[in-house]
Amino acid sequence: MSVYKARAVRVALVLSLVSVAGPPARAAVPARSASTVPVPVQGGVMPVTAAPSLTPGPAHYRPVVLGHRAFPVARSNYLSFLRILNSWHAPRLRLVAGEWRLVGVHEGIDIGAETGAPVVSMTSGVIENVGWTFYSGQRVGVRGDDGAYYLYAHLSSVWSGIVVGSGVTPGRLLGRVGSTGYGSEGHRDEFPPHLHFGVQHGGEWTNPYPLLVSLYTEAVTRQGAAQRALDALAASGDTEAWRAAADRLYLGLAPPPGE
Numbered sequence: 020m021s022v023y024k025a026r027a028v029r030v031a032l033v034l035s036l037v038s039v040a041g042p043p044a045r046a047a048v049p050a051r052s053a054s055t056v057p058v059p060v061q062g063g064v065m066p067v068t069a070a071p072s073l074t075p076g077p078a079h080y081r082p083v084v085l086g087h088r089a090f091p092v093a094r095s096n097y098l099s100f101l102r103i104l105n106s107w108h109a110p111r112l113r114l115v116a117g118e119w120r121l122v123g124v125h126e127g128i129d130i131g132a133e134t135g136a137p138v139v140s141m142t143s144g145v146i147e148n149v150g151w152t153f154y155s156g157q158r159v160g161v162r163g164d165d166g167a168y169y170l171y172a173h174l175s176s177v178w179s180g181i182v183v184g185s186g187v188t189p190g191r192l193l194g195r196v197g198s199t200g201y202g203s204e205g206h207r208d209e210f211p212p213h214l215h216f217g218v219q220h221g222g223e224w225t226n227p228y229p230l231l232v233s234l235y236t237e238a239v240t241r242q243g244a245a246q247r248a249l250d251a252l253a254a255s256g257d258t259e260a261w262r263a264a265a266d267r268l269y270l271g272l273a274p275p276p277g278e
């Protein structure tokens with residue numbers, strides 16, 4: 020059993036698992052054929068503020084920017100689910116010379132998602148670190164405009180545009196969810212794919228769990244409202260308006276250079 024698996028078992032036993040994944044969003048095809056009179060779409064269909072830089076192909080889920088912050092994982096398809104594990108300060112065990120030892124506590128929150136799900140910057144800031152560390156694997160570190168340090172770890176890949184010194188905005192694509200780390204460079208699969216997200220204020224790691232939950236809950240709420248408005252258009256039989264709204268909701272993002 021790997022270090023992580025041992026820890027995961029304990030975490031599963033001791034700590035609560037909070038799933039805040041919303042229902043899969045799916046646009047229904049209008050029952051009737053095209054209307055000849057397009058109906059202008061009034062506000063409410065698109066209450067979300069989409070980050071312009073993310074683009075995992077057809078974007079079934081967009082990062083939602085709230086108060087200049089974005090939830091750091093986007094869905095990669097409409098059936099994707101995310102889980103936010105309340106694993107702050109969970110014991111961290113490691114097999115050292117044949118003995119399980121407590122080597123510290125978990126100083127971040129793990130967000131379960133499938134390998135390849137887009138990881139986006141929560142904040143505006145500047146890339147401070149890119150590359151490999153033993154525990155974090157492939158990681159990106161962002162110095163936020165607020166002075167805090169944001170860590171995105173265990174990535175399967177880092178987007179080519181992310182280099183030390185480059186600026187990012189909330190929702191900016193940083194890389195993809197993976198399972199790298201707990202070994203030398205390239206080591207992976209010691210644990211299920213997830214994003215390890217950490218926030219350091221003044222040199223101290225702080226618990227980002229409440230912020231993550233509120234951001235994601237709000238994002239799901241807004242996404243749900245947008246989907247219901249879209250479904251209402253579908254039910255009305257106004258194919259053109261439905262198609263235009265569906266395009267804005269799911270497909271309207273221009274790909275960033277290099278993706």
Ligand SMILES: [Zn+2]
Pocket residue numbers: 125127128129214215216
């Ligand atoms: Zn973690």
